[in-house]
Amino acid sequence: EAGVAQSPRYKIIEKRQSVAFWCNPISGHATLYWYQQILGQGPKLLIQFQNNGVVDDSQLPKDRFSAERLKGVDSTLKIQPAKLEDSAVYLCASSNRDRQQETQYFGPGTRLLVL
Amino acid sequence: GESVGLHLPTLSVQEGDNSIINCAYSNSASDYFIWYKQESGKGPQFIIDIRSNMDKRQGQRVTVLLNKTVKHLSLQIAATQPGDSAVYFCAEKRTGTASKLTFGTGTRLQVTL
Numbered sequence: 001e002a003g004v005a006q007s008p009r010y011k012i013i014e015k016r017q018s019v020a021f022w023c024n025p026i027s028g029h030a031t032l033y034w035y036q037q038i039l040g041q042g043p044k045l046l047i048q049f050q051n052n053g054v055v056d057d058s059q060l061p062k063d064r065f066s067a068e069r070l071k072g073v074d075s076t077l078k079i080q081p082a083k084l085e086d087s088a089v090y091l092c093a094s095s096n097r098d099r100q101q102e103t104q105y106f107g108p109g110t111r112l113l114v115l
Numbered sequence: 116g117e118s119v120g121l122h123l124p125t126l127s128v129q130e131g132d133n134s135i136i137n138c139a140y141s142n143s144a145s146d147y148f149i150w151y152k153q154e155s156g157k158g159p160q161f162i163i164d165i166r167s168n169m170d171k172r173q174g175q176r177v178t179v180l181l182n183k184t185v186k187h188l189s190l191q192i193a194a195t196q197p198g199d200s201a202v203y204f205c206a207e208k209r210t211g212t213a214s215k216l217t218f219g220t221g222t223r224l225q226v227t228l
Contacts, residue, residue: 004158042204042218043159056215091158102147102208104216106158 002026004107006092012113018080021110025073025094031055033104034067034077035091043091049075082114127225134192136222138205141186147208149216150179150190154201162190162203192224200226 005024013019025032030051035043046065047057052072060067064083069075079086089111093104128134140148146167151159165172165179165188172179178191188205202223206216 040220042206042221044218045215048215093158103149103161103164105161106151108156108158 004092004094004105006090006107006110008110009108010111010113012115013082014115015084016081018078019082019112020076020078021090021092021112023075023077023092023107025075025092026096026105029094029096029105030072031095032069032075033093033095034075035093035106037089037091037109039088046077079112082112084114087112087114124220125223125225127227128195129227130195130197132195134190134195134199134224136190136192136203136205136224138188138190138219139186140188140205140207140219142207142209143183143186145207145209148179148181148188149206149208150177150188151204151206151218152199152201153204153221159204195224195226197226197228200224 004026007022011019032049034046036046037043046060047067048055049069052069064081065079067075067077077090089109091106091109093106095102095104126136149164150162152162153159163172163174163177163179165181170181176193180189190203192199202221204218204221206218208216
C-alpha cells in the first residue's frame with residue numbers, strides 16, 4: 001500500500017509571497033489532516049477533513065492559510081502571504097475512519113523556509 | 116493549560132540496552148494514546164497505540180504502559196538498536212474530539228555503540 005504523498009519536499013520563499021502544498025492520502029482514507037511542525041516541537045493540527053468537508057479548522061490562521069479537498073481525495077494547503085514565523089515542516093496525514101481506526105499515517109512533509 | 120509533555124528531551128542509551136521514554140498528560144478525558152517515531156527529514160511513523168481501557172500493550176520490541184492514576188505513559192524499547200535513534204512523540208486523543216491528536220514536544224533517543 002502506497003503511503004501519503006506530499007510535494008514539494010522543500011520550498012524557499014520570501015516573506016509576503018504565496019506558497020501551496022499538495023497532499024495525496026492513502027487510497028481509501030476518508031480523513032485527511034494538515035499539521036504544522038516547528039523545529040523542535042511536536043506537530044500541531046491546522047485542519048482536518050472528513051471526505052471533502054472540514055471537521056476542525058480551529059487552529060488554522062484563516063487570515064493567511066487556506067486549505068481545500070474538493071473531490072475528497074487530494075488536498076492543497078496555501079499560505080498567502082507568508083510570514084517569517086511560517087517557517088516549518090507541513091505534514092499531511094490520513095486515516096481510515098470507516099474502519100474505526102484512529103491511527104494517522106503521515107507523509108514525509110514539506111519543509112518551508114520563509115526569508 | 117492542557118498539554119501532553121515529556122520528561123526528558125534527550126535520552127542516550129547504549130546499543131543492546133533497553134530504553135524507556137516517558138510522557139505525562141494532563142487531560143483525564145483522553146481515551147487514546149499513540150507513540151510515533153520521527154527520523155530526521157521524515158514524517159512521524161506509527162509505533163504503537165493504546166486505549167484508556169488498557170494498562171499495557173506489546174508490539175515487536177516495544178511495550179507501551181499507561182498509568183491513568185498519575186496520567187503517565189511510557190514507551191519501552193527492548194534491545195535498542197542504532198536504527199532506533201530518532202525523536203519519539205506521544206500523542207493523545209481526547210474523547211469526543213473527532214480523532215484530533217495533541218502531540219507532546221518529543222524526546223530524542225540517541226543510541227551509542
